Amino acid sequence: MGWRKTTLTILNGATESDVLDLTERSARPKADIFFFAPATLPETVTVQVAPDPGGTFIPLQSGGSNYTLPAAKATYITFVCGAVKLVAGGPVGGDRVFTIRGAAVA
Numbered sequence: 001m002g003w004r005k006t007t008l009t010i011l012n013g014a015t016e017s018d019v020l021d022l023t024e025r026s027a028r029p030k031a032d033i034f035f036f037a038p039a040t041l042p043e044t045v046t047v048q049v050a051p052d053p054g055g056t057f058i059p060l061q062s063g064g065s066n067y068t069l070p071a072a073k074a075t076y077i078t079f080v081c082g083a084v085k086l087v088a089g090g091p092v093g094g095d096r097v098f099t100i101r102g103a104a105v106a
Contacts, residue, residue, distance in 0.1 A: 005018075005100070006099065010095070012092060015092070018085070021083055033079060035074065041072070047060045048085050048086070
């Protein structure tokens with residue numbers, strides 16, 4: 001089962017996207033998500049997570065490196081957290097829309 005939200009967007013001039021609330025489907029969320037990055041993405045964009053949508057977001061890492069989303073690629077990540085957002089290394093030069101597809105896992 002997916003979410004109502006189908007995109008995360010970093011608006012022109014901003015550095016952070018809106019938040020994907022993984023708790024809207026389950027109090028103990030686990031989710032498999034594909035992030036489809038836009039073809040134009042000169043900025044470095046990392047994935048940040050929080051225990052809940054109102055919590056403090058921190059970079060998601062694997063093997064000591066932050067997850068980054070490359071331009072025109074799909075990135076698959078399994079989450080066990082309450083919320084996800086995307087953060088650019090500096091203000092973006094146009095809206096950056098990331099399509100998201102996935103499902104909550106029981």
